[in-house]
Amino acid sequence: MHKHIDFYVCATQAQSYLLKAHFEKYYGVTPCVYTIPVGSLPELKYPKDGRKPFSLITASRLASEKHIDWICKAVIQAKSKYPELCLDIYGVGAERTKLETIIRDNNASDYIHLMGQHDLSEVYQNYEAYIAGSTSEGFGLTLMEAVGGGLPIIGFDVRYGNPTFIRNGENGYLIDLPEEDKDRVEALRKGIVNLFKQDLEKCHSVSYEVAKDFLTCNVQEKWREAVC
Structure with missing residues (x-):
């Protein structure tokens, strides 16, 4: 037709x-x-009181296809490199109990927090970076909102959302997707470690440029x- x-x-x-x-x-x-x-940003959001050092945010349904368990495990492993590292997880869903177990079994409740569902319009810009574990994303509204708050993004190099918002090495990392889950956790860990070695102010500037x-x-x- x-x-x-x-x-x-x-x-x-x-x-x-x-x-x-x-x-x-x-x-x-x-x-x-x-x-x-499929969405838009009314304005770019800038932090009023600075960004919390070594802070990561992720926001999505707590669903298996979002692979937030990989993110939690990667943060737990990266904690030894950056003792101030912390992760806030926004969203609700069926995977909450599984994530609670991972956090509890690894004594991570002091630095990995399940935040529940919130209006995030004034939240993203208070963090230093966004991390995504999904292996497919048609667009990624939360990714768009993240760059709108100036956040660099760590995510897998998969269709279609991450490559839309990440300039690899400039405002985050597009990570090759390994075959095994344990290797995917390790890839995310490396992404975290490498990102916090970067000039984050420059990364924030690039994300704002992407967001425009x-x-x-x-x-x-x-x-x-x-x-x-």
């Missing part, structure tokens, strides 16, 4: 490239495809280009 479609809209540039490639491969046509985010493309005024302009 592509002959009857004026244009297509994808949420990320990677999805747009893939859609075009599939049309060209299977139909020999090049459709009109716009990349327009997702400001509401800029997303509105993308829609105008598509429909006008």
Whole structure:
């Protein structure tokens, strides 16, 4: 039915490239495809009282596919390198009991906290970095909100969210995804250790630069280009 479609809209540039490639491969046509985010940022958020040193945040449903257990284990292992390291986990879900067990069994309750569900619009910017354990993300609204608060991101190099918001080595790390779970935990641990070796102020600046493309005024302009 592509002959009857004026244009297509994808949420990320990677999805747009893939859609075009599939049309060209299977139909020999090049459709009109716009990349327009599924969310937007009303403004960039800056910390009022500074960022808490060595602080990580993650926010999502507490679901198995988010792999927050890997994040917890990586933080526990990285703690020996950075004694001030801490992690706050925002969200609710079925994995809470499992995460509570990991935290309790590793005596990590002083530095890994299950925060529950909150309005995070004034929260991200109080942390130094965001960490994600998901192995797939169609877009990643929390990733967008994180860069909107200037946070560098540690996450796996998987479609589609992380590559949209992470400039590898500049505002975080896109980590290769190993086969085994224990190796994935180790990869996240290395990402944490390496990130806190960086000039975090520079990382924050790059994240703010990335976030500008997702400001509401800029997303509105993308829609105008598509429909006008």
